[in-house]
Amino acid sequence: MTILAVGDVPALTTDQMREVDRIMIEDLGIDLLRMMENAGRNLAWLSRQRFSPDSVTVLAGSGGNGGGGLVAARHLINRGVAVTVVLAGDLGEVPAEQAGMLRQMGARFEDDPVDADLVIDALIGYSLSGDPHGRPGELIEWANHQPSPVLALDVPSGLDTATGLIGDPCVRATATMTLALPKVGLEFAPTVVGELYLADISVPGSVYQAFGIQLVDPFGEGSVVSITL
Numbered sequence: 001m002t003i004l005a006v007g008d009v010p011a012l013t014t015d016q017m018r019e020v021d022r023i024m025i026e027d028l029g030i031d032l033l034r035m036m037e038n039a040g041r042n043l044a045w046l047s048r049q050r051f052s053p054d055s056v057t058v059l060a061g062s063g064g065n066g067g068g069g070l071v072a073a074r075h076l077i078n079r080g081v082a083v084t085v086v087l088a089g090d091l092g093e094v095p096a097e098q099a100g101m102l103r104q105m106g107a108r109f110e111d112d113p114v115d116a117d118l119v120i121d122a123l124i125g126y127s128l129s130g131d132p133h134g135r136p137g138e139l140i141e142w143a144n145h146q147p148s149p150v151l152a153l154d155v156p157s158g159l160d161t162a163t164g165l166i167g168d169p170c171v172r173a174t175a176t177m178t179l180a181l182p183k184v185g186l187e188f189a190p191t192v193v194g195e196l197y198l199a200d201i202s203v204p205g206s207v208y209q210a211f212g213i214q215l216v217d218p219f220g221e222g223s224v225v226s227i228t229l
Contacts, residue, residue, distance in 0.1 A: 001049075001222060001224065001225060001226050002218065002220075002221050002222060002225040002226065003225070003226045003227075003228060004198075004218060004225055004226070004227050004228070005227070005228050006182065006187050006196075006227055006228065006229050008218070008227075009181060009182060009198065009215070009218050009227070010181060010208075010213050010215065011181060011182045011183060011184045011186070011187065012180070012181045012182070012183055012184065012211075013162060013183075013184050014126050014127075014161050014162040014183065014184075014185075015162075016211055017126050017161070017180070017181075017183060018126075018127075019210070019211075020180060020203060020207055020208075021035075023207050023210065024203060024207065028204070028207075030202065032064060032067075032094050033094055033097065034202070035064075035201045035202070036064060036067045036068050036071055036094065036095075036098065037071055038199075038200065038201040038202055038223075039068035039071065039153065039154075039179050039199065039201050040067070040068045040069065040070065040071020040072040040073075040074070040075060040098075041071065041072075041075055042177065042199035042200065042201075042223055042224050043068060043069070043071070043072040043120065043122075043151070043153055043177055043199070044071075044072040044073075044074075044075035044076045044079070045075075045223075045224065046151065046175075046177050046197055046199070046224055047072065047076060047081075047118060047120065047151055048076070048079065048081070049224075050151070050175060050195075051117065051118045051149055051151065053081060053116065053117035053118035054081065054082060054117055055081065055082040055083070055084075055116040055117045055118075056073070056076055056081055056082070056083050056084070056116050056117065056118045056119070056120060057083075057084045057085075057086065057113050057114055057115075057116040057118075057119050057120070058070070058072065058073045058083060058084070058085045058086065058119075058120045058122060059086050059088065059113060059119065059120065059121055059122060059123050059139045059143065060073075060085060060086065060087050060088065060091075060095070060099075060122045060123070061088045061089070061122060061123040061124050061125075061136060061157070062087075062088060062089045062090055062091050062092055062095065063092055063095065063124075063125065063127065064092075064094070064095065064125060065122050065123065065124060065125035065153055065154055065157075066087070066088070066091065066095050066122050066123065067091075067092075067094055067095035067098050067122075068122055068153050068154070068179075069120050069121075069122020069153055070085065070095060070098035070099055070101075070102060070122075071098055072120060072122070072153075073085050073102060073107060073120075074098070074101060074102055074105065074107075077102075077105060077107060082108075082116075083107060083108065084108045084109075084110050084113070084114050084116065085099075085102060085107060085108065085109045085110070086109075086110055086111070086112065086113045086139065087099070087109065088123055088135045088136045088139055089134075089135055089136070113139065113142050113143075113146075115146060115148065116148060117148055118148055118149055118150075118151060119143050119146065119148050119149070119150045119151070120150075120151050120152075120153065121140075121143060121150055121151065121152040121153065121156060121157050121171045121173060122152075122153040123136045123139060123140065123157040123171075124136055124155075124157040124158065125153070125154045125155060126154060126155055126161040126183055128155075128157075128158065128159070128160060128161070128167070130167075131158070131167040131168050131169070132157060132158050132167060132169060132170075136157065137169055140157055140158055140169040140170065140171050141169050143171055144169065144171065144172050149174035149175070150171060150172070150173045150174050150175075150194075151173065151174065151175050151176070151177065152171055152173035152175070152176040152177070152193075152194075153176075153177060153179075154176075154177070154178050154179050154183075155176065155178065155183060155185070155186065156170055156171040156172070156173045156176055156189075156192045156193060156194075157170070157171045158170030158171055158192075159171075159185060159186075159189055159192055159193070160185055161183035161184065161185040161186065162183075162184060162185055163185055163188070164184070164185035164186070164187070164188025164189045165185070166189055166191075166192055170192050171192065172191070172192045172194075173192060173193060173194045174194045174195065175194045175195040175196070175197060176193045176194055176195070176196055176197065177197040177198075177199050177224065178196065178197070178198055178199070179198075179199055179201050180199075180200075180201050180203045181198070181203075181208070181215075182196070182198060182227060186229075187229055190229045193229065195226070196226070196227040196228075196229055197224055197225065197226055197227065198218065198224070198225050198226075198227050199223060199224045200219040200223040200224070205217065
């Protein structure tokens with residue numbers, strides 16, 4: 001796996017990442033389902049490469065972040081991993097499609113999380129506003145009080161990607177796999193980010209040029225790279 005320093009790739013603000021997603025979907029026609037598939041496939045790959053789990057509990061939120069976790073669950077099941085999925089609430093349209101695929105496969109869904117070799121945090125992405133509460137907050141607390149490693153998707157749930165402010169509660173991840181480019185707040189919170197990885201979700205370099213970012217492709221040797229904080 002390629003290893004880069006945090007300064008080797010530019011970081012995006014939360015507003016810039018929202019604009020990247022908008023351009024991808026509205027201008028280029030690369031819809032959320034496709035980006036979600038790329039994210040989840042890479043997350044499943046990193047789960048196996050880094051942690052080699054026989055069992056995984058996926059904590060999935062209602063939005064795109066949760067959908068990526070559900071994609072990872074599907075790929076892990078296909079590789080013979082015992083996966084339990086815990087939903088934090090009602091799913092949006094696209095994540096609900098992913099959950100439907102899993103249910104057709106006979107995947108295990110539970111109301112409450114169970115111990116596993118690895119926990120995947122796919123509860124809250126970069127759209128966080130304020131401290132987590134309700135069921136997502138309860139699941140974050142659970143993740144922080146169980147002994148297994150935690151792999152967070154895009155950002156540890158509860159971390160403000162714009163400021164690096166650590167919410168109450170906030171997942172304290174063993175590792176975080178962020179998407180497209182690192183988010184600004186990640187480098188300010190290494191104690192909750194853990195090991196940082198960057199995954200390709202097929203964003204063309206031309207999209208970043210809208211922000212004046214000239215990017216040298218970091219994914220030439222693989223779709224996931226390691227970033228040292």
